[in-house]
Amino acid sequence: MSYLDTFISKLLSKEATIVVVGLGYVGLPLAVEKAKAGYHVIGLDVQEMKVDLINQGINYISDVRDDELKAMVDVGRLYATSDFSRIYEADAVTICVPTPLDEYHQPDTSYVRQSTIEIAKFLKPGMLVILESTTYPGTTEELVKPILEKTGLICGVDFFLAYSPERVDPGNKQYNVKNTPKVVGGMTSDCTKAASVLYQSITEGRVVEVSSPAVAEMEKVFENTFRNINIALVNELTLLCNRMNINVWEVIEAAQTKPYGFMAFYPGPGLGGHCIPIDPFYLSWKAREYNYQMRLIETAGDINRSMPAYIVQRITSILNEQRKSVRQSTVYLLGVAYKKDINDFRESPVLSIIDTLRSLGAKVIYSDPHITSFTHHNYTYEAMPVTNELLATSDITVITTDHSLFNYEQIAKEARVIFDTRNALKNHHPSTKKYYHL
Structure with a gap:
């Protein structure tokens, strides 16, 4: 049999061993789903804490069910390690490591590079390697493939290589790894086939095959660029509506009554998370x-990055209306997570808001039902319980994340001054006349 036939045969019989490199918000949910599909899964991560927690059946990702993780560990289908030599046991390896930006807004592919170097040490004929990390078009062909081929094995002949972008949406109760469609682009048709059959065996969603890894990479970046630009548009509209004394939330609500040609996006205190x-x-x-400037992307980035500063400006202005200075005022922030109902505060705009408020001399306190404490710039913040007294005595209460667990009736009734950046009180009527929206 050919390498492809042998690989597919192992998938169909569930004899394949799959390694997932990187056990974060993308890798761990994927590893659990692969184990649930019947495969023996080895999770690799350089952080020993994650390795130890997984092997104890302890979950640390909100989108993974605690009972499902523990069940897979208990029956021996999922095992975590920091020993990269275990890659040699793999029939397929999926790379799910971070791809952050550096201080110059350039992609940092060092984690992908290092992971590929480690995989190359144990690459063997018939193995499938899939990159899932979000990156620029060309990464699979220009970075990953040359490193793997330094072994002397030829891509598409001796081993398979593909790109399949992750589509994780933290906190989404409807779509997850199991039922979200997957896009797959391989270096050759056999590479695409191998990756496609693997994903078909673990997902209920459609598997969409495209002509190359570059198409799949571009598709993923396009998804998030689409959201970034439309959020920037509504954020900029918000700034104008505020000057014109128009309620932007009412504008959006009216616009989305059109049954075609419009998709609602919402303003906020800024963008967060590791994607958009x-x-x-x-x-x-x-x-x-290619000597081309993506002007719309860069303009959208400028607008979205300016929102935390705008929020601080509004807080200062609202306090001034109360004849108070931001200095020594108590600013009570409701929510630190970058979006509702999750415990992820990576790139959260609230962190920038906190930094600026503290630099202006404000006393900043917060509540977040999903983040009991966090450390930022070597300072540890502890969440406060939401109490009537705290709402009544704070100089301003700012709703920065619209978690479902907040009691908005209590907030609307008890807070002295409210600045709602998420339209969380749209169905409540604050008892105070000192209510402001974004």
């Missing part, structure tokens, strides 16, 4: 190689 604020700049950076 970052991914478009992979494309902007890559475009320079």
Whole structure:
């Protein structure tokens, strides 16, 4: 049998061993789903803490069910390690490591590079390697493939290589790894086939095959660029509506009654998470190689990055109306996570808001039902319980994340001054006349 036939046969019989490199927000949910599909899964991570927690059946990712993780560990289908030599046991390896931006807004592919170097040490004929990390178009062909082929094995002949972008949406109760469609692009038709059959065996969603890894990479960046630009548009509209004394939330609600040609996006205190604020700049950076400037991406980035400063400006203005200075005022922030109902505060705009408020002399306190404490710039913040007294005595209460667990009736009734950046009180009527929306 050919390498492809042998690989597919192992998948169909569930005899394949799959390694997942990187056990974070993307890798761990994927590893659990692969184990649930009947495969023996080895999770690799350089952080020993994650390795130890998984092997104890302890979950640390909100999108993974605690009972499902523990069950897979208990029956021996999922095992975590920091020993990269275990890659040799793999029939397929999926790379799910971070691809952050550096201080110059350029892609940092060092984690992908190092992971590929480690995989190359144990690459063997018939193995499938899939990159899932979000990156710029060309990464699989220009970075991953040459490293793997230094072994003497030939891509598409001796081993398979493909790109399949992750589509994780933290906190989404409807779509997850199991039922979200997957896009797959391989270096050759056999590479695409191998990756496609693997994903078909673990997902209920459609598997969409495209002609190359570059198409799949571009598709992923386009998804998040689309969201980034439309969020920037509504954020900019918000700034104008505020000057014109128009309720932007009412504008959006009216606009989305149109049954075609409009998709609602909502303003907020800024963008957070590891995808939307970052991914478009992979494309902007890559475009320079072709002497092309992605002006819309860069403008959208400027607008979205300016929102935390605008929020602080509004807080200062609202306090001034109360004849108070931001200095020594108590600013009570409701929510630190970058979006509702999750415990992820990576790139959260609230961190920037906190930094600026503290630099202006404000006393900043917060509540977040999903983040009991966090450390930022070597300072540890502890969450406060939401109490009537705290709402009544704080100089301003700012709703920065619209978690479902907040009691908005209590907030609307008890807070002295409210600045709602998420339209969380749309169905409540604050008892105070000192209520402001974004």
